[in-house]
Amino acid sequence: MYVCGPTVYSNVHLGNVRTFLTFDIVYRYLQHLGFKVRYVRNITDVGHLTGDTDDGEDKIGKKARLENLEPMEVVQRYTNDFHDVMNVFNILRPSIEPTATGHIVEQIESILRIMTNGYAYEVNGSVYFSVRKFSEDHPYGELSGRKIDELMNNTRDLDGQSEKRDPLDFALWKAADSSHLMQWPSPWGMGFPGWHLECSVMSTKYLGETFDIHGGGMDLKFPHHECEIAQNVGANGGERPVRYWMHGNMLTVNGRKMAKSEGNGFTPEELITGNHKLLDKGYTPMTVRFFMLMGHYASTLDFSNEALQAAEKGLSKLEKAMETLAGLEPTSGEAGYDVQAFADKCHAAMNDDFNTPILIATLFDGVKAVNGAAAGRVALSAEDIASLKGTFAAFLRDVLGLQAERASGGSEEVAGETEALLDLIVDMRTTAKANKDWGTADKIRDVLAAHGITIQDGKDGSSWTRG
Template structure:
C-alpha cells in the first residue's frame, strides 16, 4: 500500500541546517546508508542508540510503502587510533593484545554486534557490506581521485589534497567549518611530514613492516583510509547520488565531510540529498566513561549487573526508553528514567492486551481518524518518536474509556484503532509485547505471593521492621500491597 502518497515527511537536513520536505530521487524508492561499527570491541550503548534511530526510520519508510535499500557497513579493516592518519590499527592492536588473528577479533565483535541488535529487535539492513570485501573498489576510487587532480602519492601512501579541492569546492559545508580556521587550529604532529598540508587526509596508507592487515595496491602494500571505505560501499550499492546518509553526530566531521569531498572529487557531484545525524548518549548527566565507572554495556541492562542500575530491564523497556527522546536530542541514560519508562511501557502493553475484548457500538463519540493522523504527523515531522508516544497514550486513554463504557466507537473505528496501535507500537517503534508472556506473569505473581507470606509470618512474630521493609521495598519497584479483611492483595503500578 502506497501510504507515502498520502503523507509528507519533513527531514532535518544537517547540510542545510533546516527541515526539508523529503522527495526521493526515484518515486517509491529510498536509498539509505548508515555508517556501521568498527568491530574491535563490544558495541556500546551510544552506537545502539544511533542504529535504533535509523532502525525506526527504516521501519517507518517501509510502513509507508517505500521500497527501501538500507545499507549499513561493517568496518573490519580497522581505522587508526583516534581516527588519525598515524598510530596503530584498532583491530590489529586488539589482536596483538589478545594474541589472536585480526579476523578473529572481527568475527567475535561482529557476532556481538548482531546479537545485541537482534535482542533489541532491530530489522537487519538490506545489505551489510564489509570494508575488507571492497578493497578493489577503494583502489579504483583512489585512482580516479588522483586522475582528477585531488590526490597525491608520497612514499607509498596516498593523500587527499584538501587545499586543491577547496579551490573549486566547499570543503567544510556539512560541518560549517572554514578551511582557514582548520589551518589556524591545526598542530603539527609527528608523522604528518609526508603530507603537503596537515588538513590532508589519507586515502591509502603504506603498511609498516609490523602491520598485520595489508593489501597490495599500485602504490604499496597497505590499507585504505577510513573515510574512503564508506564512499566506496555507499556508491557501489546506492549509486553516485542517493537519498539519505546517516550516522552519529560525532561522524559529521571529519568522516562525513571527507566522504562528501571524496565523492565530489571522484564523481563530480554531491553524493547525498539528506544528511541525518543522531545525537549523543550521556549517563547520569555526564559523559559515559569506563575510567569513572559511569558506563554500561547493552547486555548489562538485561541482567541488571551494573552498579548504575537497580534491576534488570527487558530489551523492549530499554528500547521504549530510548525512543522517548528525539533522535537529534541528547539522551540522558538514568536508572530513574528506565524505571519510569518501564511503568509507561507496561501501561501501553496492558492497553494493547485489552484491545481484542473491546465492544463496538452503533455510533462513535470520538474522531479516530483525527487521532490516527496525529500519529502519522508526529513521524512525518522528522521522525518525532516522543510526540508519537504521547499520541499513542491518547489512544490508551480511548481504549480504557471504551472498556469502561465512557465513550463509544463503531466497528469500523474500532478496527482503525486496533490497526493503528499495532502498526505504530510493533511495526514502527519495534516494541515487543513481553507482558503477553503468561509464564513471566505467573512467575511474578508467585514471587510476590511468597513475599506476602513471609510478611504475614513476620507480622505474626511481631517482627514489624521486616514486615514494613518487605512492603516498602515492593512499593519502591511499583508493587503496592493492600491489606484487607480477606487478606493481602497487590497491584503493579
C-alpha cells in the same frame, strides 16, 4: 539509505545502540509509508586507526595483536556481538551489510580516480587526500559548517612529524610494514585503506553517485562525513552526493557523552541484568528502546535510573492497553472517539522529522480512549475498534518496533499448563473472596506477586498478568 555501522573491535555500548535505533525507526517508517528502501549499513573491519598520527595503529589489528588472535577472529567475534545486540533490541537488519575488507578493489579504484582528478598524492607508499587542492574547486566543510582557514589555524598537533603536506589532509591508503597483520597489495605497495574511504566507496557502489539519506552519529559529522563528501566528489564529480544527512545525537550519562574513553558506557547486557554500579536494577530491552524513543533523535538524551523507570511504567501502560483493546467489545452511545483523527495525528508526528516523542504522546491519547471504552465511558463501534487495533499495531509494533515482551523460559506447552494453573488459583481466590476469607485471598495475591504475577480485581472478576 546509507548508515555508518560499527567498527568491530569491541562490544557495542548503549550509545551505539541509540544511533542504530534512530535509523531503524527511519527504515521502519519509510517502509510503513510504502517506500521500497534499500538500507546499507557497513561493518568497518579494517582501516580505523587509533589516532590520526602516522604511527596510528589499526584498531582491529591492535586488538588482534594484544589478544593473539587472527584479525578476522576479532572481526567475527564483535560482528556477532553486534548482531546479537541488534536482535535483542529488535533492530531490523539492513538490506545490505557490506564490509570494508570486501571492497579493497573498489577502494583502490576510487583512489586512482581521485588521483587522476588531482586531489590526492602519494608519499612513501601512502596516499593522502589534498583538502587544500580540493577546496580550490569544491566546497569543503559545508556539512559541518567549518571553514578551511579556521581549520588550518586550529589544528592541534603541529609537530612536523607528518608526511602529509597539510595537517588537514587525510589518508586514503596507508603503507604497511611487515608487522601489520592486515595488508593488501596496491599500486603503491602493500598497505590498507583509510577509514573514511570505505563509506564513500560502498555507498556509491550500492546506492549510486547520488542517493537520498545518509545517517550516522553526530560525532561522525566531522571529519568523517565531510571526508566522505570530498572523496565522493573527488572521485565522481558532482557537488552533493547525499540529499539528506541525518545525525543521531548522543546518549549522555550525567550530562556527558557515553563513550568508551569516558568509562561511562553500559553494555546492553549490564543494562538488562542491572549488573552495573550506576544501575538500581535491570531493564528489559523493550523498556530501553521505549526510553530512547521518548526523546527526539536529534537531541541529546540523558540516561538515568529515574528515566528508565518512568519508561518501564509508561510502556507497561501501553502494553496493558493493547491487551484491553484486543478484548474490547463494540458499544454504541454518544461519547465516541475520533479514530481517524488519532491515526492522522500519529502520521503527522512521524512526518515531522520522525518525532517519536509526539507519536508516543499521541498513542497515550489512544490509551485513554481504550481504557475509557473498557470502563464504559467511551462508545466504540466495531469499525472504531478495528481501526484502533490497526493504528496501534502499525505504530507501536511496526514503526516503533516495540514488540510484546515474552514471558521468559518454557515451551508453549509448559506456558499453557502454567496458565491453566494460574486460572485455577485465581478462581479459588475468587471463591475465598466470595466467602469473605480475606486472609486466604490476600495470601494468594501476595505469593503470586512474589513470583511476578499481578492479580487485579475488576468488577467482572479477577484476572492475572505477568510482570
